[in-house]
Amino acid sequence: MGRSRIIATVIYNESQDDASRIKNFLSLMSSQAGGFQEKASVLFSTVHRPSTMHNVISKMKKNNYATPGDWALVGSLLALSAILFFALPGWVGSEGTLVEVRRGEKIFGRYDLDRDRVVEVPGPFGITKVEIKQKRACVTESPCPHKYCLHMGSVDRNGGLVVCVPNEVILQMGKERPDGLDAVSQ
Amino acid sequence: MTDRVSHLARLGLLLALATVIHTAEAFLPITVAWFRFGFANIIGLATLYLFGFKDALLLTLGRIFLGSLLGGLFGSPAFILSLSGGVCAIVAMGLVHRVSGRVFSEVGISMMGAVFHNLGQLAAAYLIIIRNEAILLLLPLLLLAATATGFINGLAARFFIRHFQNTSQTDHPRKT
Numbered sequence: 001m002g003r004s005r006i007i008a009t010v011i012y013n014e015s016q017d018d019a020s021r022i023k024n025f026l027s028l029m030s031s032q033a034g035g036f037q038e039k040a041s042v043l044f045s046t047v048h049r050p051s052t053m054h055n056v057i058s059k060m061k062k063n064n065y066a067t068p069g070d071w072a073l074v075g076s077l078l079a080l081s082a083i084l085f086f087a088l089p090g091w092v093g094s095e096g097t098l099v100e101v102r103r104g105e106k107i108f109g110r111y112d113l114d115r116d117r118v119v120e121v122p123g124p125f126g127i128t129k130v131e132i133k134q135k136r137a138c139v140t141e142s143p144c145p146h147k148y149c150l151h152m153g154s155v156d157r158n159g160g161l162v163v164c165v166p167n168e169v170i171l172q173m174g175k176e177r178p179d180g181l182d183a184v185s186q
Numbered sequence: 187m188t189d190r191v192s193h194l195a196r197l198g199l200l201l202a203l204a205t206v207i208h209t210a211e212a213f214l215p216i217t218v219a220w221f222r223f224g225f226a227n228i229i230g231l232a233t234l235y236l237f238g239f240k241d242a243l244l245l246t247l248g249r250i251f252l253g254s255l256l257g258g259l260f261g262s263p264a265f266i267l268s269l270s271g272g273v274c275a276i277v278a279m280g281l282v283h284r285v286s287g288r289v290f291s292e293v294g295i296s297m298m299g300a301v302f303h304n305l306g307q308l309a310a311a312y313l314i315i316i317r318n319e320a321i322l323l324l325l326p327l328l329l330l331a332a333t334a335t336g337f338i339n340g341l342a343a344r345f346f347i348r349h350f351q352n353t354s355q356t357d358h359p360r361k362t
Contacts, residue, residue, distance in 0.1 A: 065291070065341060066340075067294065069289035069291075073298070077297065077329055077330075077332070081330045088325060089323065
């Protein structure tokens with residue numbers, strides 16, 4: 001019997017360690033298989049073929065696609081937008097002084113925010129209680145089925161809005177423009 | 187003399203390319219009103235690197251005028267926003283490019299441009315079009331979008347610049 005020969009090509013993706021581990025395994029197998037005969041010789045060739053993702057990353061590193069300064073800029077911009085996302089709503093808009101309560105089409109009343117009070121607004125479902133406390137306005141009790149108006153929280157800035165659709169009650173902060181429009185685009 | 191002519195021709199090609207990108211981008215089916223990729227800025231950035239600030243400013247202005255004429259938006263609020271954003275972006279990119287040295291690559295400069303494009307637009311929108319503080323609430327979203335699009339455009343600009351330089355070297359043997 002002549003020498004049997006195993007030809008193996010090991011293709012490795014990430015590191016040469018994987019390739020050598022496979023090599024060892026294969027030579028172990030071949031030595032056991034050919035134990036009572038002559039030892040099989042194994043010819044190995046290794047080919048480095050990086051995976052696509054690895055390829056992209058190593059290319060990016062090699063070509064220096066982005067400098068450390070670039071990454072720092074990315075980080076600071078992301079951080080800035082996250083901070084602004086949470087902080088801006090508190091800054092934007094001037095503090096309201098007046099809350100307007102509407103019932104359906106009609107204005108039920110305008111109330112100064114400086115004085116705490118509870119206003120009872122009758123609607124088709126019953127009485128909605130509007131509370132003005134510490135310069136904030138909110139709905140505290142409502143007969144409507146879903147109670148979305150309670151979950152809308154309280155408003156303290158001009159433009160703020162709490163609406164109860166079923167009971168037709170609307171709280172709006174601030175004065176309207178004299179022409180009754182929200183904004184004008186020219 | 188030939189240098190000046192070829193320079194002018196190249197600038198004209200870049201302007202045509204930028205205008206086409208600017209116009210074609212309007213056809214992308216994006217439903218978010220304030221969001222744009224700003225691909226045309228790739229050419230603006232490339233011009234900044236290849237020919238300097240003056241030419242880049244000229245190209246951006248030309249691109250915005252021609253693009254809005256093509257899109258039928260000349261003189262509309264969209265044109266004002268486009269103009270203010272574009273000028274802000276190119277000025278910011280020019281300044282950062284000059285000052286920062288090697289701290290930022292094209293990617294960083296492009297992100298700066300995208301951010302200042304949005305800031306300029308927002309400022310113009312607030313001062314000229316809608317005097318409503320509520321639009322400032324868009325700022326964090328705009329910054330986020332600018333970071334992403336700026337990064338992508340920066341990479342694209344780098345490829346563009348390299349390719350442009352390579353072709354310039356092979357196609358244009360200097361004979362004097």
